[in-house]
Amino acid sequence: MLNAAIRSGGTYLYRDLCKFNYSTAISVCRQFNTTQGQFQKLAQFCSKSILRSFNNKSVTHNTYVKTNKIIMPEEQKPQVVFVLGGPGAGKGTQCSKIVERFQFVHLSAGDLLREERAREGSEYGTLIESYIRDGKIVPVEVTCSLLENAMQNSGKTKFLIDGFPRNQDNLDGWTRQMSDKVDFLFVLFFNCPEDKCVERCLARGQAGSGRSDDNLESLKKRIQTYNNDSLPIIKHYEQIGKVQQIDANPSADEVFKNVEKVFVDAGFQ
Numbered sequence: 001m002l003n004a005a006i007r008s009g010g011t012y013l014y015r016d017l018c019k020f021n022y023s024t025a026i027s028v029c030r031q032f033n034t035t036q037g038q039f040q041k042l043a044q045f046c047s048k049s050i051l052r053s054f055n056n057k058s059v060t061h062n063t064y065v066k067t068n069k070i071i072m073p074e075e076q077k078p079q080v081v082f083v084l085g086g087p088g089a090g091k092g093t094q095c096s097k098i099v100e101r102f103q104f105v106h107l108s109a110g111d112l113l114r115e116e117r118a119r120e121g122s123e124y125g126t127l128i129e130s131y132i133r134d135g136k137i138v139p140v141e142v143t144c145s146l147l148e149n150a151m152q153n154s155g156k157t158k159f160l161i162d163g164f165p166r167n168q169d170n171l172d173g174w175t176r177q178m179s180d181k182v183d184f185l186f187v188l189f190f191n192c193p194e195d196k197c198v199e200r201c202l203a204r205g206q207a208g209s210g211r212s213d214d215n216l217e218s219l220k221k222r223i224q225t226y227n228n229d230s231l232p233i234i235k236h237y238e239q240i241g242k243v244q245q246i247d248a249n250p251s252a253d254e255v256f257k258n259v260e261k262v263f264v265d266a267g268f269q
């Protein structure tokens with residue numbers, strides 16, 4: 001039976017995996033070069049006990065359908081919304097509200113870079129620090145890999161990617177590495193006047209954000225980078241009809257009313 005499963009591959013493989021115990025399933029996955037993402041989903045099934053049948057003999061049709069639906073990658077690519085706007089426009093604040101209301105996973109490129117910078121033994125720590133301090137954009141190879149890993153590790157399928165793509169290098173790298181693997185929905189663009197952005201970041205710094213770039217000197221550079229490098233990316237998406245623009249000036253709750261409408265109109269409940 002195992003040999004038949006190995007020979008058959010694809011859909012049939014997953015159906016047959018259900019008939020074996022967990023370690024056999026894992027070894028079959030390895031033989032088929034199952035991707036890390038698929039492998040993790042398989043592991044989640046086991047840990048969530050959805051596939052109790054890994055450890056007993058019977059596999060119901062329902063279990064088979066559920067397994068296939070989640071494991072087979074071509075059936076459901078992860079959905080991605082890019083969240084862009086100036087420094088302090090309120091991207092992170094609104095993302096938290098979207099997570100709560102629509103169960104997206106929030107991945108902030110800036111947060112992932114700061115985590116990587118702080119990770120002991122990271123080969124990129126010094127490079128990331130120098131880019132962040134100067135308000136410059138870290139090379140996409142670093143950022144895109146952090147994003148892809150975080151997406152895979154989450155085991156989820158709806159992502160808000162906050163603060164990315166920030167320049168042409170980000171966009172090119174994403175297109176090379178990720179565009180075939182995801183279903184890109186739209187850019188959520190928080191439009192905020194420059195003086196408001198500065199005021200919010202400085203207040204955030206004064207409130208103890210601990211960020212090395214919440215100061216006037218770094219902010220000038222970040223705003224310059226935003227105007228020169230990020231706005232052209234937003235314009236690019238606008239030209240292909242993929243931007244949902246939100247006025248970020250009002251209170252956070254007011255802003256969210258408009259954000260909520262965008263997601264409901266896009267079919268989320």
Ligand SMILES: Nc1ncnc2c1ncn2[C@@H]1O[C@H](COP(=O)(O)OP(=O)(O)OP(=O)(O)O)[C@@H](O)[C@H]1O
Nearest residue numbers: 086087088089090091092093200204250251252255
């Ligand atoms: N609509 C709003 N009105 C007033 N203050 C806000 C609003 N939205 C966010 N803030 C505050 O402004 C600061 C910046 O917000 P937030 O961290 O969400 O911005 P951001 O766009 O994610 O910033 P960055 O790009 O620098 O990470 C925070 O202190 C937040 O509490």
Ligand SMILES: Nc1ccn([C@H]2C[C@H](O)[C@@H](COP(=O)(O)O)O2)c(=O)n1
Nearest residue numbers: 109110132135136137138163164166
């Ligand atoms: N795509 C990105 C996103 C962020 N960074 C660096 C440079 C930014 O100034 C810093 C902070 O980002 P934020 O938290 O404000 O979104 O992180 C980058 O290089 N590339």
